[in-house]
Amino acid sequence: MSDTTRALRSDAERTVRTILEAAERVLSRNPAASMEQIAEAAGVARTTVHRRFASREALVDAMAAWATRQFAEAVEAANPDTTPPLVALYQVTANVLRVKSDWNFAMSRALSADPEVARVHADVEERCERLFRRAQEAGVLRGDVDPLWAKRVYYALIHESAQVRDGEPDALAARLVDTLLRGVGTGRGLA
C-alpha cells in the first residue's frame, strides 16, 4: 500500500470513527432514529454514511464490534485472572464504567451476528465468571447466593452506574462494589 493510500485511509477511518460516535450519541437517546439524524449529528451528509456502511444493520454491527473491542480491552487491562479478586473487581468495574458510559447503546446490541465479535464477547463473559468464582472461593462472595444471580446484580449495578453522567469513574466503581458486597441495609431487623 502506498503512503498516499495510507494517508487517505487514515482520513476515511477518522470519518468512520466520527460517524460511530455520533451514532452512539443519537441512538442511545432514540434507538429508532433515522440515518439522516445520525448523519446530521456526525456533521456529514447522509450519503456519506451510506458509503461507509452498506446498511443500517451494518452500521449497528460496526458499533457493536467497536464497543466490544473497547470493552474487552477494559477488562483485559485489569488483569482479572492474576490480581486478587477484590482488587480485580474494583479495577474491572472502574474500567468498564469508563467504556460503558460512552458506548451504552452499542453494548446493549453486543449480541452480534459476527462470529469474531461473539467470540470476544463470550471471552469477556467467561473472564467475568472466572473472577466471580475466584471471589467466592476467596470468601469475598457469600457462598449461599446463586452465582448467576450475583452476576446479574453486578451487571444491573454497572448498567445503573453508567447512566450517572457526573462523578469520577473510580468513585462510582467504589460505591458500586460497596453496594454489591454490603448492600444498603444496616443488618438490623434481619433474621
Place this chain on the structure above:
Amino acid sequence: MSDTTRALRSDAERTVRTILEAAERVLSRNPAASMEQIAEAAGVARTTVHRRFASREALVDAMAAWATRQFAEAVEAANPDTTPPLVALYQVTANVLRVKSDWNFAMSRALSADPEVARVHADVEERCERLFRRAQEAGVLRGDVDPLWAKRVYYALIHESAQVRDGEPDALAARLVDTLLRGVGTGRGLA
C-alpha cells in the same frame, strides 16, 4: 345505558384487553414491532386494532395507563405508609414484581403525556420515597448511602428480578430484599 349496550361494551372491552396484552408481549420482545405483528399476536385483524386505538401512540399510551393503574394498585395493596418499613418493603416488592413481569414494556414507557397517568405515577414514586425515608429513620437502611442511589439500586433489582420468568414472586422478592440490604459479599476483605 341499556343491557344490550352494556353486553356489547363488555365484548369490546374484552377485545381491548386482549390487544393490550398482545401488544405487551410483542413490544417487550421488539419495541419496533409493527401494528400488524401486534394484531396477529392478538388474533385480530390490523384494522380492528386501529378501530380501538386511533394511532400507535394511542395504543402505547393506553398500555402505559393500564400498567400504571395496575402498578399503583400493587403498591397500594401493601399499605406502605402504615406497615413497618421492612415488612412493607417485602410486600411492595412482591406485589410490584407480579405486575412488572407482565407489563415490562408498558411500565418502561410510563412517562405518559396523559396528566392523570402522570399524577398516579408521581404518587407511586412519592410513596416509594416515603417508604425509603421511613426505612432509613427506622435504622433499616444505612444512613451513609445516598437515598437517591439506594432507590436506583432498588429499581434496578426490581427490573432484573422481573426478567426472571421462573420462580415464585414471594421467593424472588425475598432474594431481592436480601440482596438490597445485605449485598452478595461476606464482609471479609472490606475496610
Place this chain on the structure above:
DNA sequence: ACGAGTTGCAACACTGATGACGCAAGTTGA
C-alpha cells in the same frame, strides 16, 4: 327474524426511511 354492533377483508393514499446514482467541488500527497 330483526337490528345494533363488531369483525375480517380488501383496497387505497400517504408518509418517512432506505439505499443507489452521478456529478461538481474540495483536499492531499506526489
Place this chain on the structure above:
DNA sequence: TCAACTTGCGTCATCAGTGTTGCAACTCGT
C-alpha cells in the same frame, strides 16, 4: 499542476408501516 480520493448535494426508485374506508358476514339480545 496532476491524480487519486472523498465529500456534499440533488435525485431517484423502492419499500414498509400507518391510517382510512366500504362492504359482507357474524353474533348478540329481543
